[in-house]
Amino acid sequence: MSEVRIPELAESITEATIVNWLKAEGDRVSQGEVLAELETDKVNVELSAEQDGTLTKILREPGDTVQVGEVVAIISQGAGNEEGTAASPDIEAVPADVKAASPDIEAVPADVKAASPVQTPAPAHVPSGIEANAAQPASTANAVRSAYGEEAGADTHGEGGRLATPAARRLARELNIDINQVRGQDPLGRITVEDFKANQTGQPQARQAKAPAAQNRQAGGKAASSGSFDKPVEHIPLTRRRKTIAERLVNAQHTAAMLTTFNEVDMTAIMDVRKRRQEKFVKEHNIKLGFMSFFTKAVVGALKFFPLLNAEIKEDEILVKKFYDIGIAVSTNEGLVVPVVRDADRLSFAGLEQAIAGLAEKARNKKLALSDLQGGTFTITNGGTFGSLLSTPILNAPQVGILGMHKIQLRPVAIDKEHSENRPMMYIALSYDHRIVDGKEAVGFLVKVKELLEDPETLLLEG
Structure with missing residues (x-):
């Protein structure tokens, strides 16, 4: 038997969310072989098996946060039994008649069963040492709660200590449902996501009733604070x-003295090339x-x-x-x-286009590695692809500069006094961080980018 653990992801990443089990x-x-997909702060990663065998037990559900x-x-290295559950020396499988009564039941560790002696006879269809629902002794309930990663006696979303899977508790919070109103099928009294689905027609009561329209009107028409x-x-x-x-963008605005300066570029020469x-x-x-290759070349030239x-x-x-x-x-x-396009100053126009296209494809196919996202020195963002005419991009901390591109639009431009x-x-x-970049430098940088773009032949010389 071997344990499937969350691997080291990156120096700055300590937890992930299980997206789904494959x-x-x-x-x-x-x-x-890939067992599950994990979502981290930056990219999605795959969780793979480290040995051949049978997936005996899944301990965490989709949506759970794992460390x-x-x-x-x-x-387990052995083959699964006839009912599709592999035998494991540390996990005692639940009998078939109990599993049929609750399809979502999980195997109970043997040490949990031994945690507290049975004080009342169990029903005939429940295995010895397990009592159904709230009838189980408090010590046994706490032991089972501990086995599923819950603190003994904890009140989880108004359940009064009632056992529930992490996914079920999360669903209860999202739907504002009192778990006490949900009927469970688990002999241990544990509420699962399947119990929510089975009780959809039972109209569970919300913990906080909706405020009547009359009360809203008396309060000046404002929505209830709940x-x-x-x-x-x-x-x-x-x-x-x-x-x-969200956290990174808000943090950038709170920690940097961010300002934005604007200019406009005549794209005639680039479009002609x-x-x-x-x-x-x-x-x-x-x-x-x-x-993008023209803008990347221009940015590198201006950064110099x-x-x-x-x-x-x-x-x-x-x-x-x-x-x-x-x-x-x-x-x-x-x-x-x-x-991040590495060493952009050393790449040709073709090299830049290939690198950018490759990274974009990997991003949309969720194939980016963490190394693809780390260590950038300056950022370019193109809101023009969505039709944006003007915007103020937010810094990609800890960088101190970001260039925003926008939509190309025909506009009348004065050639001279008469034409x-x-x-x-x-x-x-x-957008730049005014803590170390003064307005003179920021404006000068943007003017340099404009000059290089309007005379694209100089991009070869600056490169």
Whole structure:
């Protein structure tokens, strides 16, 4: 028998959330086979089996938060029994007639059964040493609670100490349901997610009743502070990644003296180069010549003139980085991630386009490694792909600069005092940390980016 533990993920990551199990109890697994998918603050990772055998026991459910090193499953080297549950020397399986009465029941450790002697006879269909529901002695209930990671006597969401799986407690909080109103099928009295589904027609009572419309009107029409509504709402739990994004963005605004300066770029020259060179570029490099390579080249060139934009603050020092690892923001269904193009100053236009496209594909397919997201020195984000005309990007801490690209739009531009033309124009924005970057440097940086983009031939010279 071997324990499946949460592996070391990264230096800064100590916990993860189980997204789903790809294997069920009783399934045969091979060494290296993926058992479950984990969501961390930054990327999704796979949990693999370290030996061949049978997945005897799953100890944590989807949605549970688990710590690095925590045991989440048991793999037995023996084959599963006829009922699909492998034998394990440390876990005593529940008899078939009890399992049929409660399909969600889990095996009870032998030491839990021995924790307290039976004081009253058990029903005929319940194994010796286990009493159904609330009839079990308090010491036995506490032992079982301890076995499932719950503190003895703890009040979990108004349950008065009633046993419930972590997923069931979470569902009760999200739906604002009193678990005491849910009928359970588990002989141990433990409430599971399946019990919620089975009791959907039973109309469980909410812990806090909705305030009548008359009371709302007397209160000036404001919604009750409890968050109840008279109209339908959908409860969507924040994912771990969305929580992390929120924390990092708020932290950046609280710790940095963030300001934003703006300029606009005439994209005529770049669009002309792309039009003339696109076909040949695709034939030679099997990838399109996009805008991101031009902007990355321009950012690197400007950073060489204004190195404090490529720095960070660490305690009482300024660390000026002499390398250029440029983060490119990528939007995914799970949230924004910023994979890093390493040594961007050493890459050609084709190399940049290939690197950016590869990272974007990995991000959308959830294949990014933690190393792809660490160590950037400056970030570029392109809200123009979604139609944004102007925005103020938030710093990607501990970096002190981020460039925002926006939508290209035809606008009349004065050529001289007597002539004007419609030109493809783009607003660009630079957010910077005023603690180490002064306005003069920030404006100068953005002007340099504008100059390099409007005369793209100089990008080769600056590179």
